[in-house]
Amino acid sequence: MTANIAITNRSLHDQVVSRVRDLIIEGVLEPGSRIDEARLIEELEVSRTPFREALRTLAAEGLVIVRPSKGSIVRKLTREDVFSMLEVLAHLERLAGELACARAGDEQIQALVDLHQRMMECYRQRDRLPYYKLNQEFHSRLAELSKNTTLQDMQANIQARLKRIRYIGNQKPESWAGAVADHEEMVAALKDRDGKRLGDAMSDHLGRTWERVKDSI
Amino acid sequence: MTANIAITNRSLHDQVVSRVRDLIIEGVLEPGSRIDEARLIEELEVSRTPFREALRTLAAEGLVIVRPSKGSIVRKLTREDVFSMLEVLAHLERLAGELACARAGDEQIQALVDLHQRMMECYRQRDRLPYYKLNQEFHSRLAELSKNTTLQDMQANIQARLKRIRYIGNQKPESWAGAVADHEEMVAALKDRDGKRLGDAMSDHLGRTWERVKDSI
DNA sequence: TCGATGTATTTTGTATACATGCGCAAGGTA
């Protein structure tokens, strides 16, 4: 097999989905605002067909709402939405933690510990954005270790929907310190393969996430 | 407010989504088989545009898989898929049970108990289909009592994807009796508002569902 | 001036036409 020189011939649909998803997460398309179909298809330089298909996909993901004959809007999360999502996410990550302790290989756990070290390095340097990205990766990777694809998918979905709010909400330094402490506990439990303790830690972590985030909605 | 005389002007998209979803759940469209776009749009008497949008929605729901330039197929669940879905569903319903005990009103609990009575009546009469439908409703209603919309959505999604397999897998009489016993325990715990016990019961119930179902995949 | 009603304009929904890429089979070559 030669080096991978394949042209990633992704369909326009897929490209539009990830592009618009990013626009929503980055806040370029503001929550609650109408999605101007004509404007966006012009900027993205695609026709209405793949664009509208993409909207359907994003609607199913929960990022946009299509109101029949009235256009689509970027879904705006209420406090109740965010609370319920964090409640479910906490419970899912508890399961992920427990399963990871039971099913992950030693190298996989070590890899996650290494990732954690890199996060700590970012924290010491106060490199917010790299930390944030590693953090996202930490949680997805932990879900992977559960060896449960449904769990991974659902966690990824909620993560994506909350991404923006969590980013906004984690600005305060003391919040950051708290999150770091949570992670220390999680990694310790993971090293010991103590599923119960890891599950509790993940659940608690997300419980505190609500406290950190709730005022920025 | 007068009686609701609004004309339900559902878009073709929505109609196609629910129609095709039913075709998949009912097994008319067989798992793993290619979806013949031309044939279906003819039978449904719609054009390709709303049909293809509907496919995107169903793909996001996990019922079909669109392979770029290669057509769509009805997603075929592997044993691993079903196991992971039941594992997550069990965990979600555990949460639903715990939250329901904490948050539901007395009348709501009573309504669920009544529903349970009707299920028992069906069981005594060996009315399989009505029982099955009431059972679906029982689980959705219990999720409602959690007052957590995200939980409801995710539970509904997994339910829909598993619907067909669960129906096939619940044919044996002894399986049915076991499921009924599980429900008795669940309702007892719910009456007592014993969240922990209800959570365990729901989780155990779905654990046994795997046993009932696993050979029919 | 305010409101109601009818009309114009914009926007969305659906159908269809056109483009592209995949799979398969016919034909050629070793």
Add this chain to the structure above:
DNA sequence: TACCTTGCGCATGTATACAAAATACATCGA
């Protein structure tokens, strides 16, 4: 005969045209 090549047909992907609905706006009357 087995395997590779090549070209054609057809399914899929995308663009555009047309239809219907909703919104904005203007005109008329009280």
